[in-house]
Amino acid sequence: MKQLMLGNEAAARGLYEAGCSFVSSYPGTPSTEITEAVAKYSEIYAEWAPNEKVAMESAFGASLAGKRSFCGMKHVGLNVAADPLFTIAYTGVNAGMVIGVADDPGMHSSQNEQDSRHYAKAAKLPMLEPSDSKDSLEFAKAAYELSEAFDTPVLLKMCTRVAHSQSIVETSDRAETAQKEYVKNPQKYIMMPGFAKKRHPIVEERLLKIAEFSANSDLNRVEEGTDKSVGIITAGTCYQYVKEVAKDKYSVLKLGIVWPLSEKLIKDFASTVDKVIVIEELDGFIEEFCKNIGVECEGKNIFSNIDELSQNKVAKGLGIEYEAGNEVDAVIPNRPPVMCAGCPHRGLYYVLSKLKLNVIGDIGCYTLGAVAPLNAVDSVICMGASVSGVHGFNKANDGKSEGKTVAVIGDSTFMHSGLTGLVNISYNNSNSTVIILDNSITGMTGHQHNPTTGFNLKGDPASKVDLEGVCRAIGINSVRVVDPYNIAECEQVIKEELERNEPSVIISRRPCALLKYVKYKTPVVVSSDKCKSCKMCMKIGCPAISMVDGKAVIDSTLCTGCNVCTQLCKFGAMQEGK
Amino acid sequence: MKTNDTKNIMIVGVGGQGSLLASKLLGRLLLTKGYDVKVSEVHGMSQRGGSVVTYVRFGNKVYSPVIDEGEADFIVSFELLEAARWTKFLKNGGKIITNTQQVNPMPVVTGAAEYPKELVSKMEEKGFSVDAIDALDLAESAGSSKAVNLVLMGRLSKYFDFTEDEWMTAIENSVPPKFLEMNKKAFSLGLNA
Numbered sequence: 079m080k081q082l083m084l085g086n087e088a089a090a091r092g093l094y095e096a097g098c099s100f101v102s103s104y105p106g107t108p109s110t111e112i113t114e115a116v117a118k119y120s121e122i123y124a125e126w127a128p129n130e131k132v133a134m135e136s137a138f139g140a141s142l143a144g145k146r147s148f149c150g151m152k153h154v155g156l157n158v159a160a161d162p163l164f165t166i167a168y169t170g171v172n173a174g175m176v177i178g179v180a181d182d183p184g185m186h187s188s189q190n191e192q193d194s195r196h197y198a199k200a201a202k203l204p205m206l207e208p209s210d211s212k213d214s215l216e217f218a219k220a221a222y223e224l225s226e227a228f229d230t231p232v233l234l235k236m237c238t239r240v241a242h243s244q245s246i247v248e249t250s251d252r253a254e255t256a257q258k259e260y261v262k263n264p265q266k267y268i269m270m271p272g273f274a275k276k277r278h279p280i281v282e283e284r285l286l287k288i289a290e291f292s293a294n295s296d297l298n299r300v301e302e303g304t305d306k307s308v309g310i311i312t313a314g315t316c317y318q319y320v321k322e323v324a325k326d327k328y329s330v331l332k333l334g335i336v337w338p339l340s341e342k343l344i345k346d347f348a349s350t351v352d353k354v355i356v357i358e359e360l361d362g363f364i365e366e367f368c369k370n371i372g373v374e375c376e377g378k379n380i381f382s383n384i385d386e387l388s389q390n391k392v393a394k395g396l397g398i399e400y401e402a403g404n405e406v407d408a409v410i411p412n413r414p415p416v417m418c419a420g421c422p423h424r425g426l427y428y429v430l431s432k433l434k435l436n437v438i439g440d441i442g443c444y445t446l447g448a449v450a451p452l453n454a455v456d457s458v459i460c461m462g463a464s465v466s467g468v469h470g471f472n473k474a475n476d477g478k479s480e481g482k483t484v485a486v487i488g489d490s491t492f493m494h495s496g497l498t499g500l501v502n503i504s505y506n507n508s509n510s511t512v513i514i515l516d517n518s519i520t521g522m523t524g525h526q527h528n529p530t531t532g533f534n535l536k537g538d539p540a541s542k543v544d545l546e547g548v549c550r551a552i553g554i555n556s557v558r559v560v561d562p563y564n565i566a567e568c569e570q571v572i573k574e575e576l577e578r579n580e581p582s583v584i585i586s587r588r589p590c591a592l593l594k595y596v597k598y599k600t601p602v603v604v605s606s607d608k609c610k611s612c613k614m615c616m617k618i619g620c621p622a623i624s625m626v627d628g629k630a631v632i633d634s635t636l637c638t639g640c641n642v643c644t645q646l647c648k649f650g651a652m653q654e655g656k
Numbered sequence: 657m658k659t660n661d662t663k664n665i666m667i668v669g670v671g672g673q674g675s676l677l678a679s680k681l682l683g684r685l686l687l688t689k690g691y692d693v694k695v696s697e698v699h700g701m702s703q704r705g706g707s708v709v710t711y712v713r714f715g716n717k718v719y720s721p722v723i724d725e726g727e728a729d730f731i732v733s734f735e736l737l738e739a740a741r742w743t744k745f746l747k748n749g750g751k752i753i754t755n756t757q758q759v760n761p762m763p764v765v766t767g768a769a770e771y772p773k774e775l776v777s778k779m780e781e782k783g784f785s786v787d788a789i790d791a792l793d794l795a796e797s798a799g800s801s802k803a804v805n806l807v808l809m810g811r812l813s814k815y816f817d818f819t820e821d822e823w824m825t826a827i828e829n830s831v832p833p834k835f836l837e838m839n840k841k842a843f844s845l846g847l848n849a
Contacts, residue, residue, distance in 0.1 A: 243721035401726030403744030415706035
């Protein structure tokens, strides 16, 4: 049956049809929907793991046990899972194992623009790159064939435009695969020096064999053009841009296997055209290979290694005419993302901003505390970096910054990689203060459960990590819970904990306002006659509040009645709705 | 010059306004009509009240999932400023269908920027044909402010050769049964606005 599917849903369908029966992932845009779609197939066991490393190791365990497995993550998640990645490359698999990684060129929802293909090369693993949903489904299936034929984990590389675009796929039935027998094999599966030394040559040999396979695989294809003056080597979403603007004019080598690359395939293709141009997003990965094997080509001298490509960029680079757009004569203000009306992070951030603290931030919706008017965050690096970072910051300042510096981290991020940082604070004794923003969900990626919510990926009740208990067990004696809707309480507790001569954790607890079970109160009411236009209420950056003709106005369709603003108004103009 | 039979529709708005339902509905309809279809969405951070865009492309063979500057036949906008923001993506003679509702972005809320005035006439000055309708008002009279998407789809349907039955079937396949009548009403109000 023909249907429209997101690239991520199609990849999930491919896993299903290939008989995959174990999936463990950590959410991250643009990879999240693969695992959410997988969760709808009852034949597949699927879970959210606390982080990508755990997910990959669990998927490896399932492969070892003889079942086809998958783990999915965003590009920066692969950094977290890099440790097992490089070594399961040595052990190989029992049943097929596929690792989904989704890059985000253009950084629509990411902190960097890294190119995951370097991981395939560095870890010596094959990587497939689909260019649309049809490819995503087929490549996911092919990845298992490749994995089992060559005894290797296989990387399936998505990018935002493939992951989040719907295109037409044709589905087929699931092919159940029998569980493979697990046979103890220490020399293959125990990677200590003596055994690993014997595995490394096998890995190198395997890579050569896959390159040989790649030369004739239909995962790569040549589309012959009418004009032989230029031949284009491309992969992924760039293939679509090339076809969009050049149609059948130039010959195209569309690579589905982006690592290892086949020297023969590329040289054969290059011999049919006068000039080779490599069109790829981010780094000149394929281009570098071409140059190394002596194939002259152009690439990053024309197409930037920064940001996404698009059809106009490709047209421009190839000298093909395109229509420029026509802008209106007006200054259009930006519309950056904002914390939602009723967001529990807002009240807490207002206090941090008011107290002019150094705030070592982390990854999630609450990164938005960094933008105007709150401007409350000093640094954001990666998952967990707040807790470790605040410790280093305070140690480097010989403790002098302890009274004015905090870490902020969400519940899911704390589970992901905040715990070990907190152990470090306790063990190496900095009087650091960590604030856990517990909104009872993984927010930014669209409401995924995590070990603190009490539910699993499938929505079934699950064991719930006791945040207070965990922090105490780590050695934090002072663990306090505040309601971020209560400004005075937050301010009081933060001040007390900053003064404390030992490490402390403050849990700011209030569910995300977008959760279905959260009940809103009556919207706030403004008495215009009492409003003195002081704009105190504008300091919290609430999208439901604006100034009209110098007076505060509440948008009652947005206001959730959190009443953070009513606590800030000194003139009683903002009143709790009745 | 690129030659293409592909039609390009951009659905733009403010994160959280419900543009994903509109693209889902369009995608389903176009698929049943036998077109090649691609729909590109943005998930993640911009859904938190940021500027969002969804691309819908259809024709005999569609390659790129996105629409670039100078390519869109239609911009369907849930909010006035967003229509103006994306006009550069319209081709010459392109059509803008916009809700006249204004949602202030944070730089306007904080006073760092102004919401530009007379945007509809400014867009018309550039030679674009603009259908500006109070879709929020029509949606509310259909029964819910959340039906702005169906009002806008109703308006868009005027410019396509698909029958009302075909649109209605696509709506039935895209919205929960209990909201079906309200959504159909919103669609009709948009069509006849």
